[in-house]
Amino acid sequence: MARLSDLTDSMGRALESAQARTGEFLFEPTLRLGVTGLSRAGKTVFITSLVANLLNPGRMPQLAAARDGRLLLTFLQPQPDDDLPRFAYEDHLATMTGPDPAWPDSTRHVSQLRLSIRVRPTGFLTGFTGPRTVHLDIVDYPGEWLLDLALLNQDYADWSAGALALAEGPARAQAAAPWLQALRGADSAASFDEAQAQGLARAYTGYLTRAKDAGFSGCTPGRFLLPGEMEGSPALTFAPLPRPDKPGRDSLWTEFRRRFESYKRLVVKPFFRDHFARIDRQIVLVDALGAIAAGPPAVEDLRLAMADILRAFRPGPNSWLSSVLGRRVERIAFAATKADHLHHTQHPALTAIMEALVADARARAAYRGAQTRSFAIAALRTTIEQTLDHDGRQLDCVRGVLMSTGREAALYPGRLPEDPAMLLTPARRGAGAWLDADYDIMAFRPPSAALGQGMGPPHIRLDRVAEFLVGDRLL
Template identity: 55%
Template sequence: MVIGRLADGLLSGTERLTGAVTGTVSEAFFEPVLRLGVTGLSGAGKTVFITALVHNMMNRARMGQMQAVASDRIAAAYLQPQPDDMLPRFDYETHLAALTAPTPHWPESTRAVSELRLSFRLRPGGMFGALTGARVLHLDIIDYPGEWLLDLALMERSYRAWADDTLARIDHRPAARDYLDRARAIDPDTRHDEPLAQDLAARFTTYLQAARRQGFADVTPGRFLLPGDLAGSPVLTFAPLPASGPSRRGTLLREMERRFEAYKARVVQPFFRDHFARIDRQVVLVDALDAIHHGPQAVEMLGRTMSEVLSAFRPGRNAWLSRLLMGRRVERILFAATKADHLHHTQHARLTALVEALLRQSRDRADFAGACTAAMSIAALRATVEETRRQGADSFDCVRGRLLDGGRQAAFYPGELPDDPARLLAPGRTGGEGWLDGDYRIMRFAPAALSLRPGEGLPHIRLDRAAEFLFGDRLA
């Protein structure tokens, strides 16, 4: 039996190696493939981003900031069957139907990994274009939850280090009070009891769900929020416990340690091996406006989360990941602040400046190098129009749209972001709980009813610039 398992492992490894080599040779000499990862925490707009990107690349009238569009290099863009038969297909048609219905609505959020292949037929260019003829580039778009990406930080941490850090971070959060009171009332050296472990895991999951709703980005383990078919399994039934001494066999603490290690080995590592290791370019969608709305601590945690994301794309920091990727690095990473249409265009530069400041801060924290990174504010689907309202001698730059709750039209003034992003970053670093000189609000807008002309994609803000950064060079 042992010999059989060894043989199966060797055969599986050989198949993967052969497939990788064959795929690499095929891509290099025939039809190259560029793999674009799309991620972001829940609610950042991944599904809308992918749907709008694909629709606009097939209907390019609104993509004038892309050089390949401006120079008419793209002869056609079309969907093809995805190459990975084991991954669900991104349901582009259903999501597009939701956004373009007579009464449009936001599509369902990302719950697991999915993939879509968009292929480009490119007209020849340059001195030897007539000799080479048209060529094809495949863009494989991989959609995955950002919560899973954050789990990379767990891989080289022990259960005890993770538990101590988690308990310290959440100690002053009201949403964590129920879990903390329960965990601190338990002796971790008590004999393992499965109903008790399940109760702790359920309370901790409830806290993670509340933290996500409150704008906190430090919501790991990520699969606790999106368990899929692992719901209720022992690998998702652990929680951080306060402990000082070594764990003993048969105790609750020892079982929590074992399950934490199993989570890393059975859940986290396979995801990075099977999906993450294949990504060439990456966009990370950031709901910075939601973090600002929830206060300084949420903004501070957003910056820390961005540093964890950057660390994930720097293999040298993680020995096991370096071995897995064999020196391969993601070439370009875009941090895109979504929902720019919730602000008047006069404030877009300030939103971008905030994400750029968070990115600089994150690069310092992660000691990151090796990829080209950029920050941008976008709206993959524009749901509002702008207007200026007057009240006495004052004027206010507003946005107007259809409210998600109730469906009525409303104009909204969210408050004015500061010129200096440090005014939004400093309070969180010093433990501030609220803004001293501003009140930043958000409004939930539904998608607007659309009337699209032939060749016209979904209305957006800077989606063409985002696409140019992410893969425009490969269309040249």
């Protein structure tokens, strides 16, 4: 009887939730926007600047509701999910725009912020209804966690084989060397020993950290890099192993296989169920320029990581039944960040590279009904453009204040090819370096400039991204 009662209560709560969401969809619709990307892509800066520019839309002419004067008021609300921390918008904005501007800390956990946007409707509804409110729930989560969703379709043997092949390749040889050395002293078929398990897990985490610092994107499991409250738990204490011929029940291999499955059950599945599966719109931020500067292996690694990330999406249009049947991602934006590190004449080439990096996954998403678009953006513009004469040649540069010295410097990062295949083909073929070009990138500090009345932080194409992701809901 107790189980029947629990089932009845569960069905009742589900029905009440569906009714509430149906009413919300009709009268005060809510749009859930997921923001993710791999490390150094600028997720925190993007959300902070997006919120600031929606609250003060003077720099948002390509957002139709703002341009047409229909965006009447935007204000912050308490986040709707009581079990999620609030995105620290005010702290991040103060860090970026204060008297001594700096970059905020990167994303380390899931957080959320709700914006309520009051708009004047268009069309025939204008004469019958007053302003209406659209709630925008912004969910920030690490891209490394999203990469973990690919683990759901793998068993420990497949994952180990793939991870070992990647680590033993020439691209990651330097980063992987200490871990592979530790692995040579381990016998997968030997009896399990906890001290040995912890040592192997630490060595593997060190390898992932070095690979990430070297510009590589595909570093799983993601929680090894961002363990949070689970640090030191058995679910985060394993590593890839060579498969033995006959692993015993108490072997190192068997225990690591069990812990791998626990990781999926305790970490990956709850993230998918509680956060990722509820997304309506998604933006994936990518530090493509950083990968290009790191060389062909980093570009190929980024392409493969993007394929793994986008494989996790369930693209397609939503309807009022989505609250019952499960939501689907309607629109996906792919954004190459740090476009302010390039002269505007190179932005089309950066956009084309972004499109090429996600071409296969983008085609699958579009085929299943989702709208997709690629952008070259800077959520916070840190540079001005300048043309300099160098050895009789005119170079289109950008100028900004360097993080390392606090001094102004001009940067010419190299000329991106108009055809993305000039980069992606040698990357796919395993080239170790670019043959006829060098690409550079500098770390610029945020600009020291007070925000004007009604103005958010300066940006590049943030308004175009906002129009694509939410503009249709502000009509």
